[in-house]
Amino acid sequence: MMEMDGKPKSHYEQFHDILNRFSVEDLHEKNETAQLSFLRQGITFTVYSDKTGTERTMPFDFIPVIIPPDQWEQIEKGMKQRVKALNLFLEDIYNDQQILKDGLIPRELIEDNPYYYKEQATGLKIPNDNHIFLAGIDLIRDHNGEYRVLEDNLRNPSGMSYVFQNRFVMRRVFPEFFNSHQICTLEHQLSNLHEALCSHAPENSEDKHHPIAVLLTPGSYNAAYYDHVFLAQQMGIELVEGRDLVVKDDCVYMKTIRGLHRVDIIYRRIDDDFLDPKAFNPESVLGVPGLLEAYRKGNVAITNGIGNGVADDKAIYAYVPDMIRYYLDEEPLIKNVETYFLRDKEAREHVLENLEELVVKNVGSSGGYDMLIGPHATKAEIELFREKIIQDPAQYIAQPTIKLSRAPAFQKERFYPCHVDLRVFVMGGKELKVLPGGLSRVALKEGSLVVNSSQGGGGKDTWVLKQGSDDSC
Amino acid sequence: MLSRVADSLYWMARNIERAENNSRVLSARLINMLEASDTDAVAERDWEEVIEICASFSDYKQEYSTFNPDTIVQYLAFQEQNPNSLANCIGYARDNAKSAREIIPHELWECLNECYWNSIDVDRQYWNLKEVDHLLREIKLMSFTTQGVIESSMTRDETYTFIQIGKWLERAEKTARILNVMCEKARKEAENPEAHHYYYWLAALQFVNGHDAYLKKYPPTISAKDVLAFLITDGTFPRSIQYCVNHVWDAVKDMEGGKVSHYSEELFDAIERVKIEFDEMKIKDLQMHELGEFLDQFQDHCNNIGRIFSKTYYLIEPADSSVGVMTQFQN
Numbered sequence: 030m031m032e033m034d035g036k037p038k039s040h041y042e043q044f045h046d047i048l049n050r051f052s053v054e055d056l057h058e059k060n061e062t063a064q065l066s067f068l069r070q071g072i073t074f075t076v077y078s079d080k081t082g083t084e085r086t087m088p089f090d091f092i093p094v095i096i097p098p099d100q101w102e103q104i105e106k107g108m109k110q111r112v113k114a115l116n117l118f119l120e121d122i123y124n125d126q127q128i129l130k131d132g133l134i135p136r137e138l139i140e141d142n143p144y145y146y147k148e149q150a151t152g153l154k155i156p157n158d159n160h161i162f163l164a165g166i167d168l169i170r171d172h173n174g175e176y177r178v179l180e181d182n183l184r185n186p187s188g189m190s191y192v193f194q195n196r197f198v199m200r201r202v203f204p205e206f207f208n209s210h211q212i213c214t215l216e217h218q219l220s221n222l223h224e225a226l227c228s229h230a231p232e233n234s235e236d237k238h239h240p241i242a243v244l245l246t247p248g249s250y251n252a253a254y255y256d257h258v259f260l261a262q263q264m265g266i267e268l269v270e271g272r273d274l275v276v277k278d279d280c281v282y283m284k285t286i287r288g289l290h291r292v293d294i295i296y297r298r299i300d301d302d303f304l305d306p307k308a309f310n311p312e313s314v315l316g317v318p319g320l321l322e323a324y325r326k327g328n329v330a331i332t333n334g335i336g337n338g339v340a341d342d343k344a345i346y347a348y349v350p351d352m353i354r355y356y357l358d359e360e361p362l363i364k365n366v367e368t369y370f371l372r373d374k375e376a377r378e379h380v381l382e383n384l385e386e387l388v389v390k391n392v393g394s395s396g397g398y399d400m401l402i403g404p405h406a407t408k409a410e411i412e413l414f415r416e417k418i419i420q421d422p423a424q425y426i427a428q429p430t431i432k433l434s435r436a437p438a439f440q441k442e443r444f445y446p447c448h449v450d451l452r453v454f455v456m457g458g459k460e461l462k463v464l465p466g467g468l469s470r471v472a473l474k475e476g477s478l479v480v481n482s483s484q485g486g487g488g489k490d491t492w493v494l495k496q497g498s499d500d501s502c
Numbered sequence: 503m504l505s506r507v508a509d510s511l512y513w514m515a516r517n518i519e520r521a522e523n524n525s526r527v528l529s530a531r532l533i534n535m536l537e538a539s540d541t542d543a544v545a546e547r548d549w550e551e552v553i554e555i556c557a558s559f560s561d562y563k564q565e566y567s568t569f570n571p572d573t574i575v576q577y578l579a580f581q582e583q584n585p586n587s588l589a590n591c592i593g594y595a596r597d598n599a600k601s602a603r604e605i606i607p608h609e610l611w612e613c614l615n616e617c618y619w620n621s622i623d624v625d626r627q628y629w630n631l632k633e634v635d636h637l638l639r640e641i642k643l644m645s646f647t648t649q650g651v652i653e654s655s656m657t658r659d660e661t662y663t664f665i666q667i668g669k670w671l672e673r674a675e676k677t678a679r680i681l682n683v684m685c686e687k688a689r690k691e692a693e694n695p696e697a698h699h700y701y702y703w704l705a706a707l708q709f710v711n712g713h714d715a716y717l718k719k720y721p722p723t724i725s726a727k728d729v730l731a732f733l734i735t736d737g738t739f740p741r742s743i744q745y746c747v748n749h750v751w752d753a754v755k756d757m758e759g760g761k762v763s764h765y766s767e768e769l770f771d772a773i774e775r776v777k778i779e780f781d782e783m784k785i786k787d788l789q790m791h792e793l794g795e796f797l798d799q800f801q802d803h804c805n806n807i808g809r810i811f812s813k814t815y816y817l818i819e820p821a822d823s824s825v826g827v828m829t830q831f832q833n
Binding site: 068069254261270272273284285286 | 503504505506508597600601603604605608611612615616619660815816817
């Protein structure tokens with residue numbers, strides 16, 4: 030929020046002025062009201078730290094991240110470019126595999142990938158050739174203030190409900206802030222999302238112009254259940270569980286009080302492995318037997334597409350800039366964070382020598398698990414990772430510790446600087462659209478670099494400022 | 503509407519109604535306790551009836567041999583093993599609401615959720631009566647508020663109807679249960695010429711919040727016949743059995759557009775049979791033991807209607823909370 034000389038950055042000036050008019054008590058009280066509001070509305074996620082699963086609200090920090098219009102324009106373009114390339118990559122990988130034939134990506138990286146569903150997803154004809162209905166791309170800002178992509182989420186990115194609820198609570202608790210800012214509204218975004226969803230009507234739909242879409246959830250015990258409820262409600266579609274659906278004659282139906290009703294589009298929020306016990310994990314009780322066959326026959330559409338996981342893991346991540354050049358013949362607008370592959374001998378040696386300065390991540394895990402943050406690690410932890418890497422180098426990547434830009438947070442009656450990242454949501458239908466803003470996540474533990482909510486992270490409202498009298502957002 | 507969701511709504515309404523009714527019974531008993539000058543033996547019998555109305559007497563007896571008020575309150579309010587404890591009813595109602603969240607009014611969920619968190623705040627081991635009293639009041643208020651939200655903001659569609667039917671059926675059954683227990687008591691006491699039954703019928707009225715309404719219709723003397731007539735067949739008191747049954751009938755008829763189809767025939771038949779029985783029944787002519795039988799039978803009918811209702815609309819059994827627990831990771 031501040032420049033080096035202690036003055037607020039220009040796009041934070043007005044906010045800073047208003048903030049100065051509050052007493053600490055005022056702020057504390059408002060902050061409490063905001064936190065309670067989340068609990069009362071049941072906007073919680075489930076923490077599986079004990080057997081029963083505890084419900085918690087994500088801590089909310091009321092100081093927004095403010096993004097000036099020119100910066101946002103760059104992000105928006107960059108995100109569209111990236112998702113476009115990733116979608117072409119998915120289409121290619123499950124069809125001709127031209128990119129492998131041209132040797133741009135090592136074949137074993139795809140074929141050994143546990144999320145590569147060759148058998149289930151190869152050669153499928155899918156509506157609009159679109160595999161990515163909703164993507165969540167995580168960005169960070171480095172010490173120069175430049176945005177960089179940290180991670181792509183192309184399977185079941187969660188958190189969109191928080192974007193809306195953060196804004197809603199913020200408006201109720203701090204109406205003072207909104208008068209003097211021109212902020213891009215989120216109001217039409219969910220109709221955009223609905224439109225994008227409905228554009229995936231399958232080939233054999235009975236009514237292509239009014240397809241019946243549903244959101245498939247694992248159920249109310251799932252950590253992201255609130256997200257599912259919110260999206261289903263706002264899009265006006267049924268929220269269904271696997272047991273509500275049945276496949277008959279390769280068509281999907283939902284069980285209603287008046288009998289069976291045909292379903293055209295399934296926005297699934299359960300993982301590939303659980304979708305259909307006939308085609309994937311036979312143990313799963315969550316899914317719908319026969320679903321894949323119905324999909325294959327063009328009787329139902331499934332978004333996000335099956336097998337997207339092959340494109341969003343941490344190893345493939347490093348190749349996304351190459352994909353953008355390969356498929357689009359463009360230079361990436363938003364850069365990656367530099368990444369070392371530990372399968373390469375040279376890189377591995379370099380990394381093993383400099384572990385205390387690097388971040389090491391398991392390519393298969395997310396959510397802040399199985400990672401080493403060199404500068405914050407003990408000797409023993411570093412040695413542990415050294416062994417892990419030597420044992421299974423292909424399983425790990427390393428990145429330089431970026432001096433992340435920090436934003437102020439207000440917790441426990443005081444301000445302090447915290448690391449933030451930004452999840453940007455990209456919606457894919459007939460065209461790509463980007464939700465103006467996104468979910469800013471903040472590492473509320475002082476000094477911590479991990480923003481994930483299961484590791485004590487919190488949320489912030491994200492304001493994209495309008496350009497002059499721009500009404501486009 | 504999805505069958506599973508309809509089922510959740512139906513059970514949500516039943517659990518809210520059950521929590522409210524049991525709160526009122528417990529609350530009325532706690533107040534009576536303050537002025538009971540009777541011997542311990544009488545007090546014990548009074549608690550028996552409360553357990554029988556709010557839970558299952560035989561279940562209680564299996565666990566406990568004493569009738570210590572603290573133990574009973576603990577059992578009725580908090581005990582995890584008692585499926586009808588207030589804590590459980592609220593928990594179930596909230597879970598039901600949660601799995602139908604996308605189609606119920608936002609405030610309905612908020613209200614249930616808040617009541618749930620407040621009930622969690624009471625220490626389940628070291629509570630005192632003041633806290634319990636507060637909780638009972640809060641549950642009753644929650645029930646009133648949720649009904650207000652439902653009445654004032656829900657469109658009169660199937661969602662609304664399923665909630666209403668759950669409420670009416672639960673309410674009818676509870677009134678029948680209260681009267682059944684009281685008839686049984688009165689019948690036993692009849693062997694004792696000293697006893698006066700006044701107390702039972704007053705308690706019955708208090709348990710259904712009907713004392714005020716009764717006094718407006720009947721002279722301020724409380725007789726068994728009048729109370730029974732009032733609580734069984736009064737067409738204007740919203741907790742009389744007949745009132746509730748009529749409303750279930752109307753709701754189903756509305757939902758089916760006044761038509762009996764092949765799939766709804768059994769349901770219409772079952773409700774109609776109960777209605778006819780009421781019409782034929784002359785409360786005032788029945789002996790106490792006949793009434794007891796009638797009420798027993800009525801409770802069976804209620805269960806039967808509930809069962810047929812579930813079958814007609816493809817409802818499923820409420821999910822066991824351990825099923826569907828899933829730990830797959832969502833990124």
